Amino acid sequence: MGRIVYVHGQFIPEEEARIGLFDRGFLFGDAVYEVTAVIGGRMIDNDLHLGRLCRSLKELAIPLALSLEQIAGIQAELIARNDLRDGTVYLQVSRGEADRDFLYSEALAPKLVGFTQAKMLSGTRAQRDGIAVDLADDPRWKRRDIKTAMLLGQVMAKQAARARGFDDVWLVENGLVTEGASSTAHVITAEGHILTRAASHVTLPGCTQRALAKLCAAEGLQIVERAFAPGEAQAAAEAFQTSASSLVTPVVRIGVRLVGNGRPGPMTRKLQALYLEAAGIAH
Incomplete structure (x- = not known):
């Protein structure tokens, strides 16, 4: 059975x-x-x-x-x-x-x-070593804040990214990153500010992102809710994405460009540890 x-x-x-x-x-x-x-x-x-x-x-x-x-x-x-x-x-x-x-x-x-x-959710290779994400035009409808079962756009974007040798894909609209195909996209500036899109019809409000935001506030870490372009993401000090099935996963390459030195950065590691500790997960 x-x-x-x-x-x-x-x-x-x-x-x-x-x-x-x-x-x-x-x-x-x-x-x-x-x-x-x-x-x-x-x-x-x-x-x-x-x-x-x-x-x-x-x-x-x-x-x-x-x-x-x-x-x-x-x-x-x-x-x-x-x-x-x-x-x-x-x-x-x-x-x-x-x-x-x-x-x-x-x-x-x-x-x-x-x-x-x-499936294994914690201690994965992706969380340890980081992932490479492709960039693709966002093909979805206008109400992405509703978590509908209409996922063909995400399916096609992920499939194309995998065929191009990437682990995942971030979607772009009007010259700005919206979100990952099944995750919330974040970048960390040289000043240590954590950037992510503000809640709107453009993106799905991430539950893992919301939980992490509360932890950041308690730690005095600054989250800035604003849009960012692919070029800014590629030039960031660090990048990561969040979702229920991937938790906090470092992004070490965006498109053809390495993020930082191409390895998970110290701020991302701190955020991983904060989330795992709050969730009661050994790390």
């Missing part, structure tokens, strides 16, 4: 899982999702992820009959039933099922599914 997954109110073996042909998440990408890191059997920053899930649903006018406590209970049950120690727990809520039509009825019943994925 494989994993136990959650589909429309039931915990069942993944081999038995079925999604309806007329589910609007399948037909239109009319769905939102969240991914929470699990390390040592514990969910990391889950309150932030569930808060963002609620915000995304509200922005798309998708109701959800379950409370946040009930959803957290489903996540915990998935972790327990799959004996997950390290990995992620995924949730997706679609607007519901109906015959294909661009217009939808407000009476549709949303569909919730969830599953776990076992």
Whole structure:
């Protein structure tokens, strides 16, 4: 028997899982999702992820009959039933099922599914040595602050970057970096200021970034929320990206140019340590 997954109110073996042909998440990408890191059997920053899930649903006018406590209970049950120690727990809520039509009825019943994925999240090669990120035009729609299941733009950008020999990709619009294809982009200036985009419709509000920002404030580290161009990022003292599945990962090359000396810098190392310590992760 494989994993136990959650589909429309039931915990069942993944081999038995079925999604309806007329589910609007399948037909239109009319769905939102969240991914929470699990390390040592514990969910990391889950309150932030569930808060963002609620915000995304509200922005798309998708109701959800379950409370946040009930959803957290489903996540915990998935972790327990799959004996997950390290990995992620995924949730997706679609607007519901109906015959294909661009217009939808407000009476549709949303569909919730969830599953776990076992993977190493802490102490990875990428976190130790840093990664190289490509630069690509941002192909996505205008409401990137909503975490929708419409990810084809990110899929194509990541696939192209991998084919070009990069580990990941940062997206660019109007001459400015928006964010990573599945991460929040940060650079550190020579003065030690941490730059990242301010919250807007242009980027997804990162949960790991928000958790890290609180730690920085407590340490007296200055985060400046403003946009930056690819050239400024390449000329920065350090760079890194954050996400639930990669935590705090150094970026040592952007496009063809090394960042700093091409190795993870001291400020990035400090931020990694701060985050791991706050999350209760040995490092």
